[in-house]
Amino acid sequence: MTKKSDGGVTLDRRGFLKGAATSAGAMLVNVPNAKADAGSVSPAAGAPAPTAQQLARDAGNARPPAIPGRAVRVPGSDVIVETLKELGIEYVAANPGSSFEGLQESLVNYGDPPNTMPEFITALHEESSVDMAHGYGKAEGRPMCALLHGTLGIQHASMAIYQAYYSGTPIVLMAGRDDTFIQAHTANDMAAMVRSYTKWDAQPESLSACVEALREAYNQAMTPPTGPALVVIDIELQKQEAAGFVMPKNRPASVPTIDTTTAREIARKLVGADNPRLAVGRLRTPEGVRLAVELAELTGASTSTLATFGPMSFPQRHPLCGPGANTDYDFTLGIEAGPADIGLVGPGIDQQFETRDEMEIGFGALRPARPGFQPGELPPDPGLIPRFAAGSGVDRRIDIDAEASLPLIIAEVKRLMSPGQRRVAEERSKRHGTANLDAHVQSVRQAVDDARIGWDASPVSTARVYAELWPLIKDEDWCLASPSAFSGAHHQNLWDHNRPYSYLGGQGAAGIGYGLGASTGAALAARERGRFVVNVQCDGDINYAPGALWTAAHHRLPMLTIMHNNRAWHQELMFLEFMAGARGRGTDRVHIGSTLREPYIEYSKMAAAYGMASEGPISDPSQLSAALARGVASVKKGEPYLIDVLTQPR
Amino acid sequence: MKHRIHTKLAALLAIAGAVTGAAPGAVFGKDGDAARGEELFHAHGCYGCHGFNGETGARDLVGTNSPLVADIDAFLLFLRLRADYLPPLPSTRMPAYPESALNDADARDIYAYIETFELDAPDVEDVPALQAILDSAGRQLEE
Numbered sequence: 101m102t103k104k105s106d107g108g109v110t111l112d113r114r115g116f117l118k119g120a121a122t123s124a125g126a127m128l129v130n131v132p133n134a135k136a137d138a139g140s141v142s143p144a145a146g147a148p149a150p151t152a153q154q155l156a157r158d159a160g161n162a163r164p165p166a167i168p169g170r171a172v173r174v175p176g177s178d179v180i181v182e183t184l185k186e187l188g189i190e191y192v193a194a195n196p197g198s199s200f201e202g203l204q205e206s207l208v209n210y211g212d213p214p215n216t217m218p219e220f221i222t223a224l225h226e227e228s229s230v231d232m233a234h235g236y237g238k239a240e241g242r243p244m245c246a247l248l249h250g251t252l253g254i255q256h257a258s259m260a261i262y263q264a265y266y267s268g269t270p271i272v273l274m275a276g277r278d279d280t281f282i283q284a285h286t287a288n289d290m291a292a293m294v295r296s297y298t299k300w301d302a303q304p305e306s307l308s309a310c311v312e313a314l315r316e317a318y319n320q321a322m323t324p325p326t327g328p329a330l331v332v333i334d335i336e337l338q339k340q341e342a343a344g345f346v347m348p349k350n351r352p353a354s355v356p357t358i359d360t361t362t363a364r365e366i367a368r369k370l371v372g373a374d375n376p377r378l379a380v381g382r383l384r385t386p387e388g389v390r391l392a393v394e395l396a397e398l399t400g401a402s403t404s405t406l407a408t409f410g411p412m413s414f415p416q417r418h419p420l421c422g423p424g425a426n427t428d429y430d431f432t433l434g435i436e437a438g439p440a441d442i443g444l445v446g447p448g449i450d451q452q453f454e455t456r457d458e459m460e461i462g463f464g465a466l467r468p469a470r471p472g473f474q475p476g477e478l479p480p481d482p483g484l485i486p487r488f489a490a491g492s493g494v495d496r497r498i499d500i501d502a503e504a505s506l507p508l509i510i511a512e513v514k515r516l517m518s519p520g521q522r523r524v525a526e527e528r529s530k531r532h533g534t535a536n537l538d539a540h541v542q543s544v545r546q547a548v549d550d551a552r553i554g555w556d557a558s559p560v561s562t563a564r565v566y567a568e569l570w571p572l573i574k575d576e577d578w579c580l581a582s583p584s585a586f587s588g589a590h591h592q593n594l595w596d597h598n599r600p601y602s603y604l605g606g607q608g609a610a611g612i613g614y615g616l617g618a619s620t621g622a623a624l625a626a627r628e629r630g631r632f633v634v635n636v637q638c639d640g641d642i643n644y645a646p647g648a649l650w651t652a653a654h655h656r657l658p659m660l661t662i663m664h665n666n667r668a669w670h671q672e673l674m675f676l677e678f679m680a681g682a683r684g685r686g687t688d689r690v691h692i693g694s695t696l697r698e699p700y701i702e703y704s705k706m707a708a709a710y711g712m713a714s715e716g717p718i719s720d721p722s723q724l725s726a727a728l729a730r731g732v733a734s735v736k737k738g739e740p741y742l743i744d745v746l747t748q749p750r
Numbered sequence: 751m752k753h754r755i756h757t758k759l760a761a762l763l764a765i766a767g768a769v770t771g772a773a774p775g776a777v778f779g780k781d782g783d784a785a786r787g788e789e790l791f792h793a794h795g796c797y798g799c800h801g802f803n804g805e806t807g808a809r810d811l812v813g814t815n816s817p818l819v820a821d822i823d824a825f826l827l828f829l830r831l832r833a834d835y836l837p838p839l840p841s842t843r844m845p846a847y848p849e850s851a852l853n854d855a856d857a858r859d860i861y862a863y864i865e866t867f868e869l870d871a872p873d874v875e876d877v878p879a880l881q882a883i884l885d886s887a888g889r890q891l892e893e
Contacts, residue, residue, distance in 0.1 A: 417890075537890060544887040548880045552871040553813070554806035555880075561806045564879075571882045594883055674798050674842040681832065681845020686852060687794045725879065748806040749798055 150282045158198070158282065176307045177206035177338040179345055183311045184218050185211070186350065187318045189245050189272065191236065191624050193221040193229035193651075197249020199276030199285060202338030204247075218245065221624065222654060224647025226253045230260030230271065230328075231617025232624060232648070234608070235581055237269040238411045239601040239625040241385030243321045248275040250285035254293050259611060262463075264328045265297040267608030268449050270321035271328040272314070273298070278335040291330050296457040299327035299449070303334075308348055310337050319353035324446040324501040326384055358444065358505035360512075362498065366433060366442060367512030371521055373431035375528070376401040377424070380414040381437030381490050384446075386600040388412060388503030392435055395510050396420045398517070400525030402429075402532045406437065408592040410605025416597040420529060422536030435502040439493025446501035448490070547593035559746040560721045565636065565662060566590035568725045572732045576632040581622035582615040583607055586671060587636050587664040588750055601625070612669070613644030616661070620648040623657035623740070632735060635661040637742075639696060639703065640669040649710035652740040660731045661742040663703045665717065666749045668695040673749075707742035716744025782822075782855070787863030790856050799842060804867040809844070813869040825861050826854065 150158070180203055184192070192207055194200070207220045223229040229246040236244045248257050254275055264271050279286040287293075291301035300320035302313040310333060317329035358366075370376045378401045380392050392414055396403050402424025405414035414421050434443025457463070491497050517525070551563040567590065580591055580603045597603050604622060607614040619635035626633045642663075652659050668691075676690040691697070707714035713734050718727055727743050734741040791797060797807070804811030811819060818828045832846035847857070874880045 541887045541890070544883060548874055548884050551880060552874060552877065553810075554801065554803060554870055555872055555877060556870050557801070557803045557806055559802060561801075563806075567883065568879045571879055571886075574886070668798075670798065671842075673795060675840040677795050677798055678841045678843055678845050681847060681851070684846060684848045684851055686847070686850075687796075687845055690795060748801045748803075750801070750807050 148283050150284060154282050172339065172341050174341065174343040174345070175202060175206060175338065176310075176340040176342045176345075177202040178210045179307055179342045179347070180310060180314065180333065180338065181206045181210045181218070182347070183314045184245065186347075187272075187315065189218045189243070189318075190628075191221050191232075192218045192245040192247050192274075193223045193232045193621075193624075194247035195223050195225065195229065195249075197253055197276055198281060199250040199253075199278040199335055200247055200274070200333070200338065201276075202335060203274070203276065203333065206338075221651065223651055225645045226256035227260045227613065228617040228620070228645045228648045228651065230257045230264060230273070231614055231645070232621030232651070233271040233273075233328075234260060234264040234267070234269050234614070235604060235618030235621030235623075236625045237264070237271050237321075237621075238267070238604040238618070239579060239581070239622045241270070241383075241388075241412060241600070243270040243272045243318060244621070244624070245272045245274055248273060250276060250278065251287050251290055251293070252285055254290055258294050259613065260617065261294050261328050262297045263608030263611055263614055265299070265449060265608070267605070268326045269328070269608070270326045272317050272321055273328055273330040274314075275330060275332045276335060276338070277303070277332050280335070290332050292458070294330065296453070296459065296461050296463060297328075298330050298456070299325065299452055301330040301332070303332040304337070305334075307337050307340060307342055307345060311348055315350055322384075323353050323355050324384065324504075325449045325452060327449050327452070355501050355504040358498065358500050358508055360508065363505065363508040364512045364516075366509050367516050369431045369442070370395075370399045370401065370433060370509075371513055371516045373429075375424075375426050375429050375431075377429040377432040378403040378414070379432055379434045379437040379440045379443075380404060381406050381435060382410055383412045383436060383503045383600075384501070385412065385503065388506065389414065389600045391503065391506035391510065393418065395506060395513065397529065398510065398513055398525065400528035400532070401433075402536070404437065405597075407597040407602060408589075410603065412600045415599070416602075417540060418598070419533030419536055422532070422539045425528075425531035425535040434490075434494050435506070436490045438491060440495070442496045442498060443491060443494030444498050444500055444502035444505055445490045445494065446503070447499065543593045547590070551590060551594065554748065556721055557748060558719050558721060559666070559748050560718065560724055561748050562588040562664060562750060563590045563594075564721055564724065565664070565745060565747065566594055569634065569662070569728050570595050572728055573632060573634065576732075576736075577630055578602070578632045578634060579604065579622050579626060580634045580636070581619035581659075582635045582637055584636060586638050586750070587747070601631075612638065612641040615641045616648045617645060619659055619661070620652050620657060623652060623659040624655070626658050627655070631658065632732075633657070633659045635659055637661045637663050639663060639665045639667060639701065642703070642706075643696075643701070646706060646710070649707050649712050649740075649742070653711040656738050657740055658735050658738065659740045660728075660735045661707070661712075661740070662728070662731070663716065663742065663744040664747050665703060665744055666747050667697055667700060668749070670694075670749050703742060703744040707744075712742055713739050714742040714744070716742075717746050718743065719746040782858030782860070782862030784859070784862040784866050787859035787861065790860050791863050794852065794860070796860065799844075803870065804864060805869060805871075811864055812867045813871070819861070819864060822858060822861050825864075826857055829857055 196204060208215045226248050233244045233246045248254050275290055277286055277290060291303060295301060300317060304310040304313040313331045317331050320329040321327065376399050378396050380403050383389055383392065389412055403414045403421050405416055405421050407413040407416045432440040434440025436446060551567045554561040555564055579601045583606045584591060585606065615635060615637055619633055623633040673690065673694040676694055677687045680687050680690050704714040704716040715727055718724055724745065731741040731743050799807050799809045800811045801807035805813065817824055819825050829847040829852065832844055874884060
């Protein structure tokens with residue numbers, strides 16, 4: 101390969117052949133399917149199966165028929181890219197598809213410099229594209245785009261969309277639509293396939309409507325309840341002449357906020373309390389976190405946090421975060437969390453089902469399926485479904501977005517507080533700070549004490565993985581992007597979660613196959629911001645869509661992947677053991693279908709195959725620290741790294 | 751909390767022993783084979799919840815003073831008396847082991863292997879990574 105003057109890379113013949121020589125085995129099996137070439141695909145009911153000519157064209161083996169040519173000076177897709185620039189979209193992740201060939205061409209060629217804001221991120225699977233957007237959205241509190249190819253891409257992406265919906269993460273999805281090519285790749289209403297678990301969708305019929313739809317999708321994704329929104333874009337809109345097109349005026353969305361009277365009432369209670377407290381849950385953006393900190397510091401209130409369970413919550417080691425010097429709180433304000441005397445609880449995605457679930461699929465426990473259903477009946481893991489903890493234990497619930505309401509409350513508190521009350525709050529803050537620091541040290545001491553157990557065990561204990569990594573990254577601007585429930589969540593008390601993106605939490609719908617893609621997306625957010633992403637990667641999870649390893653290597657993303665390789669879908673193994681026991685049939689065969697053995701999967705080789713630096717498997721715990729140091733050094737140089745560690749089950 | 755649960759289970763086991771007429775130390779005979787027990791520990795997936803060394807899993811076996819593994823009689827009674835009901839939610843609790851699924855001899859061998867487990871928990875000062883974490887937290891206290 102040779103470097104281009106603009107920093108890009110061109111592939112010369114020698115470089116291509118060098119690559120071919122190392123993958124000759126793969127080329128041998130990559131023979132085109134003779135039956136498909138002969139057009140012997142069975143016709144299916146409904147949409148016609150692709151014709152031999154269509155398949156040949158799709159495979160690039162046919163000369164297109166002569167069609168009337170048309171010269172386009174400004175393609176419509178340039179306008180679409182301009183709209184994405186206006187929205188501040190940094191990345192569009194996709195694997196290529198003919199239904200958005202016009203848009204892809206504009207993404208990589210339009211603009212000065214081209215392929216920037218947004219940059220085209222090459223994914224190997226649509227599930228990965230959306231998982232990347234999911235991880236990015238959690239880290240930044242705003243969307244990037246995933247671009248999907250027709251009916252095929254939407255269905256590939258559907259699982260990841262489902263998880264992002266449950267986690268309430270903003271994403272702008274775009275899907276190409278082309279009803280003039282392969283009929284199986286299109287549909288009249290493609291968005292219907294995921295309508296139940298997207299917040300909003302549109303299929304605009306003009307370029308102007310497309311611009312408006314993309315803006316609306318962005319606004320829908322960003323305003324509470326936050327979540328994924330989809331715009332289906334016809335290929336004709338992408339290819340049409342847009343010379344002279346005038347961009348419609350943009351009107352940014354606003355978020356409903358608390359009324360002044362209620363804000364004043366809350367401010368009075370905070371200022372008048374001897375020992376106020378804030379219960380802080382998951383906010384929407386880093387600005388929400390900043391506002392929560394400002395309110396706590398202003399009022400001298402101790403706070404609780406969900407920062408060890410997910411993103412956008414109060415800094416874990418802030419002096420005011422903890423039980424405080426006095427746990428006899430006389431007024432608690434809930435900020436998307438309980439328990440509290442008054443709780444501000446923004447709209448949750450469950451409220452969308454009433455209008456979006458047209459087919460009445462009735463997904464999951466979000467829909468109150470039984471009379472008397474209470475959110476508290478859900479598994480008590482706020483990292484999985486943080487929204488559901490928001491209204492728990494709240495005496496007086498105010499259904500309004502907390503982040504949008506905080507500025508009014510802060511303004512009222514400032515207006516009400518006398519100089520004397522400010523001094524009292526400052527003194528209280530100092531007492532809380534001392535008490536919380538003591539509690540912090542005690543919790544670290546306990547976590548360290550627990551982490552000692554099995555320290556020299558082989559396979560390696562999961563606590564040792566987290567404990568040995570921490571000294572190497574604690575001075576970095578780090579982000580733990582992978583869910584940690586399956587690897588013991590030892591970071592919760594061993595590490596300090598002080599930034600909105602310190603820990604990105606669970607999968608959303610507790611479905612696996614998410615971790616690698618989401619971590620790759622978090623690393624996209626991290627790359628331009630000097631952050632360091634940690635991905636403690638479960639082995640069962642990585643095998644759903646491992647191609648994101650290549651994306652991370654290709655785009656040189658700052659991501660350290662440490663395999664939690666327990667050679668099983670271990671949670672299911674334990675479930676199955678209980679089930680076999682309950683039926684009295686023994687547990688000696690439950691490894692069938694729930695373990696990854698015979699043969700074992702070699703993840704360092706998997707990473708190497710995708711072009712990522714790697715090492716392992718490591719089963720000797722004494723080798724772990726040096727391997728982690730090599731991994732950290734590699735990532736800091738701009739090269740992602742994978743370490744395969746054979747671990748204890750939990 | 752853990753101690754209270756153990757106390758209740760110990761009482762339950764004592765009652766069960768009385769009901770079944772099991773005399774401590776007399777019912778199940780000789781000691782097991784730890785080497786064979788290791789194979790069975792893996793084959794039956796015991797490591798799944800208890801870790802490969804009985805100390806790192808979701809349910810520790812060593813260092814807990816659990817009466818359930820205090821001796822072979824308690825262990826066997828615990829295996830046999832596990833409830834055989836299907837819970838409403840997926841469960842990771844201890845499976846039931848009737849004799850048809852795990853005979854006495856195999857259970858004794860597993861127990862013999864469990865008895866070889868030792869708590870591996872070095873002092874914090876002997877583990878630089880852990881000491882560094884503790885020192886870092888302590889420094890904040892001093893500041």
